[in-house]
Amino acid sequence: MQFPETFDVIVIGGGHAGTEAALAAARMGCSTLLLTHSIDTLGQMSCNPAIGGIGKSHLVREIDALGGAMGLATDRAGIQFRVLNARKGPAVRATRAQADRVLYRSAIRETLERQENLHIFQQSVDDLMISGDRVIGARTQMGVDFLADRVILTTGTFLGGKIHIGLETSAGGRAGDAPANALAQRLRALPFRVARLKTGTPPRIDARSVDFQRLQEQWGDQPEPVMSFLGNTGMHPEQRCCWIAHTNEQTHDIIRTGLDRSPMYSGVIEGVGPRYCPSIEDKIHRFADKTSHQIFLEPEGLTTNELYPNGISTSLPFDIQVALVRSIAGLESAVITRPGYAIEYDFFDPRDLRHSLETRAVRGLYFAGQINGTTGYEEAAAQGLLAGINAALASRGEQPWCPRRDEAYIGVLVDDLISMGTLEPYRMFTSRAEYRLLLREDNADLRLTDHGRRLGLVTDARWQTFEEKREGIEREQARLRQHYVQAGSPQAQQLRARLGSDLSREYSLADLLKRPEIEYADIAPLFEGASADPQVAEQVAIQAKYAGYIERQQAEIERMVRFESLRLPDTLDYDIVEGLSHEVRLKLAAARPETLGHAGRLPGVTPAAVSLLLVHLKKAG
């Protein structure tokens, strides 16, 4: 049967990608349908109960700046907040929160249920409906056809999902959930390149069986950080501590005795695992000389005794899991509540996508999240948001919005995937961005909320808060430029201890702030009228301190943007461009792009290849 209403956008899958996709499309005014296996698992965190961290919090803040749900849900569910790299430069500073799983799910579900234009329906999708080269809808298990001209697929680890514990395997989308096999089969018949990846999760431990005396406590930071630009600590539930434990040589010996029954080392698993989130057996193997690895025991929530032992993801047989856990000091009597496991699943080569996340082969069909070869909630959510935006724009007949690499980590993420593909689960790092100092987590709103407002993603309330902040920054910057500290004045006196010497002449507060010895807090109160908003203070300080670097990066970007439109001669012989790989030469020769920008957007033509082209053009005059 055909469902009576048709939709502008259908989103398949209610994980992190699907959630943001559905919310974005609905916020932009599209009638949106979210089809998912179970309403009860909306927003479920499949693995670690944490949001954010280096590179990842940058994505969360960008999603938040564009009106997404992840940041606020984290503030409503976070039971420990920390700023990582707090003593390093602002580019790599990152907020990370432990989240209560149940509270996180509720926060996401509530946001979804309150969203106008969004209809949620619980059913497995077994088939896509395709007419010619266009998607026209999705068919559920019970044979109902839901029609829409844009469909976003966000099925995570569920396509052909296969769970491994030692040499035992079973079908599953994640532990406790059935896989999506009918849909996987259907997709394999479409003209997409498909391959297998794998990821893993550690066993969970009953806190009542842990000897915490032998472990080191780790509390969140004070003052308590927040995740969302609209967040505040008043939203946070009760805060909890984590504990630090360590593997030892005995642990490693135990692991080694299990390797012959490891699905990874015995060749049972064909999928490639995440290099940066390795299993404990991987770590033992790759860092054979290390005699100990750190483990964080993270509470899974306020109302449960389950602990997540971050650092010992494993698919070793269960007897080895028990022995390895119990070999760790403090965990001698540990009781496991859920076994660790690895999961293998189908993913699609992201080089078959456009920057809008629309597939090249099927118009109106978008892929977002783990299905594109990424790993991580934040990476999934970022893609979901972008796919939701672009599906909505397409449905309005507008051009896609694809943030550039210098505008957002979302841009970096998508550009990396589309131009380079991925051979292993892709996760975000700050090192992937060329313009790190511009793409800070603290300024995601200044970079993106304007765009979000224009796109229709940003509510009035968020917009007002944002404008107040932006004006506050400008006002405060003007104030700092206006006020001068005279040599020998009482204010100069106050700064003496900081500077180690007297001021030789008058300086504006703005100039003083640029000095490495001076903190914003030193100069702000010297004259009346400082901003009370800590977000304003943070921006003013960072922008002053890093002004030089920031300007340099901005100039570089402007140059790049100019190069974008640099024309490539029709007669250009790619064979003589130095350093290009054979594959790239073939691609360029076949496509004959008109501009350098166009060349750079060809699948398989990397940013490095573009630089080589640029050098060649410059040499050629």
Add this chain to the structure above:
Amino acid sequence: MQFPETFDVIVIGGGHAGTEAALAAARMGCSTLLLTHSIDTLGQMSCNPAIGGIGKSHLVREIDALGGAMGLATDRAGIQFRVLNARKGPAVRATRAQADRVLYRSAIRETLERQENLHIFQQSVDDLMISGDRVIGARTQMGVDFLADRVILTTGTFLGGKIHIGLETSAGGRAGDAPANALAQRLRALPFRVARLKTGTPPRIDARSVDFQRLQEQWGDQPEPVMSFLGNTGMHPEQRCCWIAHTNEQTHDIIRTGLDRSPMYSGVIEGVGPRYCPSIEDKIHRFADKTSHQIFLEPEGLTTNELYPNGISTSLPFDIQVALVRSIAGLESAVITRPGYAIEYDFFDPRDLRHSLETRAVRGLYFAGQINGTTGYEEAAAQGLLAGINAALASRGEQPWCPRRDEAYIGVLVDDLISMGTLEPYRMFTSRAEYRLLLREDNADLRLTDHGRRLGLVTDARWQTFEEKREGIEREQARLRQHYVQAGSPQAQQLRARLGSDLSREYSLADLLKRPEIEYADIAPLFEGASADPQVAEQVAIQAKYAGYIERQQAEIERMVRFESLRLPDTLDYDIVEGLSHEVRLKLAAARPETLGHAGRLPGVTPAAVSLLLVHLKKAG
């Protein structure tokens, strides 16, 4: 591999039966393992978000009196409390609560996680381990053997679960959950009689799409009832209302047009459905002359928009579901969030069980819950509790505890199942009990908490509260017997309006309370020292008002208990006992029971048959 620890009791399945079974065994001091598909679905309500109701609240109170979890979890999750039949006699009075699904799950999970001696492990069980005629453990999907001499199987609707929506079918334990097929196959190979049953659930509706103006509100009762003997309204979350809607002739026409694609009416479903919880298509069919049926729209929780339309359970095709819902006044634009469906599953003939719920064929193996052919959370929980108790007793080497029909609805439930089996999903009704006036929900603690304390099920805190109540009742009854109202006294004056005439002589308060015109509240304050505890007041009033009936029933029970030990002559010719069915005659002749009680406990020998035997013995002298 073999799990390093062995357990006294293993419970398979974390539904309502499994939860109470595991808690009971652990409370009694047994090292207990709960194995279940997913820790996140512990205590999940598969269908309607409500606990209690007629016959069912009686079970909940009995479970509660024995220290079980269901009552308190209901008080922590209940968003609307009512007393049904409030104006009828106390035997059929019943408390019913709408429950927030998420809060209910959390309350149950927290109780489980806090229980000493209880270990929870997430894994599907694929096999039972049996040695000779004994169970020795359970094997999970990943090939781990967990050893225990007692295993309680509480797998609900998951064994060979098959979901139907119209003529579409899929495998599932309930919507969104995989079935337990490996285990089902294994069980079919054991010497148990197995058959299929079915049950169904209605589509869920998004409250934002309902026109509440056209519906009638229904609020909970004031003063707010509580479920647990230890409960109080301070535990209750925010309270909500339900709404009443009605089907109409158009609705019924729509349903009739769908019957040719109904899995029930087209013969696709072989299982038998619950007669007392019929699907809407059943109701239309069976009560063809009724032009309207009532529907209660019940909120699924505080933080969700989903409504449960109680009364339109259906497995009709989805297009019919949409049309039938939208034909109802107030639901013209209703948006469905989850389709209704029917589920078919394996159940085992309970006549193959002992009164302890141990299977006759495999020692140490107990069955509890929906697997025994019952329906309902409360029925499942009651059986789980009993199986948990008896597994624990067996593990201590003690005799089973099997409450009699005159002691508890739990006794009625188990006795009905074991002696009569069931051809359709069995649910509890007060009419199933012979001694209804004794088995009230209000006195479940007075009937059972003593037993529970002796068995080791009742905590000190519960026991103290109970003893205070029991003493309070005795004190208050003594007080009422002590104080006399003299004719012409000021107190008599106060009662005049109630009685319509003057007192002719002095009466004790106790005697006055027996009069139909007099309420406890009328006489309690006439003299100082009345109890402040409303539970005490309730007991004193009921025991006084119904003293005559109660004594008669008690006498009858004593007579029955005597008959229990009435010897059946060795030479008794069952063919001449009037009224016995052929089947029963054969059974009795084969078994040659020694006493009437023994005869009554033979599988297939019904209470009615026992009465016939009694009549025969009396006639025979």
